[in-house]
Structure formats: structure tokens, C-alpha cells
Amino acid sequence: MPKELRTREQLAECALIVEQLVDVVGTAKKAFICQRGQLLIQLNNQQDPLCRKIVSFMGKMNELSTGKTEGERELCFRLHSIFTHLLIITETTCRLEEVLQKQINNRVLFSDKAISQLSCLFDKQTEILSNLTDIIRNGGGEIYQQILDECKKLGKLCLQFATEHETRLVEGLCFPQAAPLFLAILDQIQTIVQHEQEVVHLLSNILDVHG
Numbered sequence: 001m002p003k004e005l006r007t008r009e010q011l012a013e014c015a016l017i018v019e020q021l022v023d024v025v026g027t028a029k030k031a032f033i034c035q036r037g038q039l040l041i042q043l044n045n046q047q048d049p050l051c052r053k054i055v056s057f058m059g060k061m062n063e064l065s066t067g068k069t070e071g072e073r074e075l076c077f078r079l080h081s082i083f084t085h086l087l088i089i090t091e092t093t094c095r096l097e098e099v100l101q102k103q104i105n106n107r108v109l110f111s112d113k114a115i116s117q118l119s120c121l122f123d124k125q126t127e128i129l130s131n132l133t134d135i136i137r138n139g140g141g142e143i144y145q146q147i148l149d150e151c152k153k154l155g156k157l158c159l160q161f162a163t164e165h166e167t168r169l170v171e172g173l174c175f176p177q178a179a180p181l182f183l184a185i186l187d188q189i190q191t192i193v194q195h196e197q198e199v200v201h202l203l204s205n206i207l208d209v210h211g
Contacts, residue, residue, distance in 0.1 A: 007075065007206070010057075010060075010061075010079050011079075011136050011137075011206070011207075012136075012137075013057055014079075014082055014083070014086070014136050015133050015136040015137050017050065017053065017054060017057075017083075017086050017090075018086070018129055018132050018133045018136065019133055020046070020050050021050075021086070021089060021090060021093065021129050022126055022129045022130055022133070023046065024043065024046050024047070024050070024090065024093050024094065025093060025122060025125050025126050025129065026126065027039055027042050027043045027046060028043055028093060028094075028096045028097075028100070028122065029119065029122035029123075029126075031043060031096075031097075031100050032096075032100055032115075032118060032119075032122070033115070033119065035100075035103070035104050036104075037101070037104055040097045040100055040101055040104070043094060043096070043097045044094065044097055046094070047090060047091070047094035047097075050090050051087060051090055051091065054083050054086055054087045054090065055087065057083050058080055058083045058084065058087070061076045061077075061079050061080035061083065062076075062080065064076050065077065065080075075206065078202050078205060078206055079206070081198075081202055082199055082202050082203065082206075085195040085196075085198050085199045085202075086195075086199065088191075088195050089192050089195050089196065089199075092188050092191050092192050092195075093188070093192060095188060096185060096188055099181050099184045099185055099188075102181060103178075103181050106177070108175065108177050108178050108181060109175055109178065110174075110175075110178050110181075110182065111168060111173055111174050111175075111178075113164075113168065113173075114161075114165060114168075114174065114178065114182055117157075117161045117164075118161075118182070118185060120157070121154065121157060121158065121161070121185075121186075121189050124150065124153075124154050124157070125154070125189065125192065125193075127150065128147060128150050128151060128154065128193075128196055129196075131143060131146070131147050131150070132147065132196065132199065132200070132203075135147065135200070135203055135207075136203060139207055144200055144203075144204050147196075147200050148197060148200055151193045151196055151197045151200070154189070154193050155190055155193050155194075158186045158187075158189055158190045158193075159190075161186060162183055162186050165179065165182055165183070166179075
């Protein structure tokens with residue numbers, strides 16, 4: 001099979017995974033907004049098959065690298081790295097289930113401002129993942145830098161929202177028991193963004209060299 005065709009097929013697999021990640025983020029947002037345990041079960045059910053699929057693709061990359069030229073091994077390594085980052089993104093997103101379960105079980109209320117801020121972050125996360133899918137399917141061009149810029153903005157928003165939350169807490173506008181849960185969600189979103197940036201860098205290299 002020609003190397004270019006094989007690369008396109010492997011990138012198509014990446015795109016399918018990222019599309020499923022968009023659905024996972026959507027479920028997490030619904031669970032947060034609606035405060036429904038059933039949606040958390042759905043989130044957990046989405047994680048297992050997606051993680052198994054990613055691990056399977058990582059195994060394929062290891063197999064494909066055997067007996068290949070240095071350039072082909074390098075390609076397999078970069079694709080394997082993309083799948084590794086996607087696995088971490090999936091696991092981190094689904095760990096939101098633990099935080100949201102605590103919130104629901106303990107009936108912890110968030111302020112309207114906190115709800116609005118987290119909803120904004122979920123929406124921006126969906127936008128970044130959708131743009132990642134577009135890059136994988138259609139190539140990057142200027143979109144590479146646009147996504148990186150959006151990732152940086154999202155990371156800064158997490159820091160900004162954490163600071164504002166601390167201010168609200170001091171002013172008595174937020175419930176103290178909400179603070180660790182709110183900050184845990186922000187921390188997980190920051191982790192996701194860091195790995196998305198790495199995916200963009202790897203895609204840029206692969207598509208520029210092998211696209």
C-alpha cells in the first residue's frame with residue numbers, strides 16, 4: 001500500500017476519534033448543566049470503547065513501524081504520539097465524571113457566574129476539537145495557528161476564571177464547598193488544552209511532510 005494512502009487512512013481514524021471526543025464533551029456539558037446522574041453513566045459508557053479503540057490504533061502503529069525505513073518509522077512514531085495525546089484527552093475529559101458525581105451527590109450549587117463560565121469553556125472545547133477534525137480531514141494552512149491561538153486563549157480563560165472564582169469566594173458570592181470542584185474542572189480543561197496543542201504540532205509536521 002502506498003505510504004501516502006496509508007497515512008490518509010490513519011489520519012481518517014484520528015478524525016473519527018476526535019469526532020467522538022466532541023460527543024464526549026457534549027455529554028459532559030449536559031451532565032453539568034442538567035445535573036443528571038444518567039448522563040454521567042452515558043459519559044462513562046462513552047469512555048471505555050473509545051479508549052480501547054485508541055489503544056488498538058496505538059498497537060497498529062507499533063506493528064507498522066517494524067521493518068520500515070527511518071522515515072516511515074518516524075511517521076509511525078508521530079501518529080502513535082497523536083493517539084497517545086488523544087487517549088489522555090479522552091481520559092481527562094471523562095474524569096470530569098468523578099467531579100460532577102460529587103457535585104450531584106452532595107447537591108453542591110455553583111453560582112450563576114460559575115455555571116456561565118464553565119459552559120463557555122465547554123463550548124470553546126467543542127470548537128477546538130471540531131477544528132482539529134477539520135485539519136485532519138482537509139489539511140491545516142492558517143488553521144494550525146488559529147487553533148493554537150484558541151488553545152492559548154482557553155488556557156488563559158481557565159486561569160482568569162480561577163482568579164475570579166477566588167474573588168467571589170472571598171466576597172461570599174460562592175459556596176465554599178463549590179470551590180474545589182470548580183477548580184478541579186478548570187484544571188482538567190487546562191490539561192486537555194495542553195495535549196490538544198501537542199496534537200496540532202504533530203499534525204502540522206505530518207501533513208506538511210506527508211500530506
